Amino acid sequence: MNKQTTDMGILNELSELITLRMKSYLALEHDGSWIEHRSHIDYDLWFIQDGTIxxxxxxxxxxxxxxxVVFFYPNIPxxxxTADKQGCRFTYAHFDFEIGKQQRILNDFPLSGVVPHELVRAEVEWFTHACARASRSKTSMPGNLLYLKACLTAVVARIIELHGEGVYTGAFVNGSPTTAASGSLELLQPVFQHIDQHLHQPIRMNELAALIGISDKYFITSFKxxxxITxxxxxxxxxxxxxxxxxxxxxxxxxxxxALLGYPDPFTFSKAFKKYYQVAPSRFE
Structure with a gap:
C-alpha cells in the first residue's frame, strides 16, 4: 500500500469523527483592475463562475x-x-475541517491548488445551485443551509477522493511546509499499519512509541x-x-x-460496542 493511499485511508477510518463547519459564503464580482494580496485564517474554496483569475x-x-475550484489553505499568502479586462465572478466559502481538536488535518495532504472543472463538475453544480437558493431566501427555508453545507462537504470529499485516486494533487504548497499538525501523519504511518495488523492483540503504547523511536509520553502528545485524538x-x-x-x-x-478485535471475552466486546453504537451487537443491523 503506497503512502498516498494510506494517508487517505485515515480520513475514511475517522470519517465519523470529522466535522466540517461552514463559516461564511458570498458571491463576488470584480472588474478587470481587481488585485488582492492576503491570506486566509481558515480553509477557503473559490468557485469560479466567469473570467480567469x-x-x-x-x-x-x-x-x-x-x-x-480554487482551494486555499490557511495562512498561505x-x-x-483578474487575468483579462472582462473581470471575474466567483463564490467563496470559508470553512473549518477538523478531527477532534485538530483543525488543520487537511494540511498534511497536498490538496491546495486549482482543481480543474472536469474533475468536480457535478459537485460544483450542486454547491452553486444550493448557494443560489440560499442567497435568494430573505430568511432561509428550513434545510437550505444544511443542504448547502452538505454540498460543500461533497466538494471537499471529492477533492480528497481525487487525490487518493492519484488523479489530482494541489500545486499551491506542494513540497512547501504548511502550518499543519505539530506531529506528522507521515511519521505515524508505521503506527497505523501496526494497529491495523494487530487488532486481535492487546496494543500497548510503548510498542507503538518504539515503532517511531520516541518516548511513550511524547508519543501520546505527538499523536494527538x-x-x-489520542x-x-x-x-x-x-x-x-x-x-x-x-x-x-x-x-x-x-x-x-x-477474538478478532483483541477483546478478552464477548461481554467486554459487547459492552464496548454498545457504548459506541448505542445498541448491542446482537441487535445491530
Missing part, C-alpha cells in the same frame, strides 16, 4: 478558469488578479497533535469500524468478533 503563491502563477481513541474507533464490518458480513459469531 491569476493566483501567485511563492512566486509561481496559477490560473483558474470558469468552472474550476497569495496575490490574486497530528490526528486530534492513540487509545484511535484504536477504539478502528475496532468499532471493524466490528461493524464483521457484523454486516454475517459470517462471524459475537465470540469470534471479540
Amino acid at each position: 491569476a493566483i501567485t503563491i511563492n512566486g509561481i502563477e496559477h490560473q483558474a478558469h470558469a468552472g474550476d 497569495y496575490k490574486a488578479t 497533535k497530528a490526528l486530534g 492513540p487509545g481513541q484511535y484504536i477504539y474507533q478502528i475496532r468499532m469500524n471493524r466490528a461493524r464490518d464483521y457484523l454486516n458480513e454475517k459470517k462471524y459469531t459475537i465470540q469470534q468478533i471479540a
Whole structure:
C-alpha cells in the first residue's frame, strides 16, 4: 500500500469523527483592475463562475478558469488578479475541517491548488445551485443551509477522493511546509499499519512509541497533535469500524468478533460496542 493511499485511508477510518463547519459564503464580482494580496485564517474554496483569475503563491502563477475550484489553505499568502479586462465572478466559502481538536488535518495532504472543472463538475453544480437558493431566501427555508453545507462537504470529499485516486494533487504548497499538525501523519504511518495488523492483540503504547523511536509520553502528545485524538481513541474507533464490518458480513459469531478485535471475552466486546453504537451487537443491523 503506497503512502498516498494510506494517508487517505485515515480520513475514511475517522470519517465519523470529522466535522466540517461552514463559516461564511458570498458571491463576488470584480472588474478587470481587481488585485488582492492576503491570506486566509481558515480553509477557503473559490468557485469560479466567469473570467480567469491569476493566483501567485511563492512566486509561481496559477490560473483558474470558469468552472474550476480554487482551494486555499490557511495562512498561505497569495496575490490574486483578474487575468483579462472582462473581470471575474466567483463564490467563496470559508470553512473549518477538523478531527477532534485538530483543525488543520487537511494540511498534511497536498490538496491546495486549482482543481480543474472536469474533475468536480457535478459537485460544483450542486454547491452553486444550493448557494443560489440560499442567497435568494430573505430568511432561509428550513434545510437550505444544511443542504448547502452538505454540498460543500461533497466538494471537499471529492477533492480528497481525487487525490487518493492519484488523479489530482494541489500545486499551491506542494513540497512547501504548511502550518499543519505539530506531529506528522507521515511519521505515524508505521503506527497505523501496526494497529491495523494487530487488532486481535492487546496494543500497548510503548510498542507503538518504539515503532517511531520516541518516548511513550511524547508519543501520546505527538499523536494527538497530528490526528486530534489520542492513540487509545484511535484504536477504539478502528475496532468499532471493524466490528461493524464483521457484523454486516454475517459470517462471524459475537465470540469470534471479540477474538478478532483483541477483546478478552464477548461481554467486554459487547459492552464496548454498545457504548459506541448505542445498541448491542446482537441487535445491530
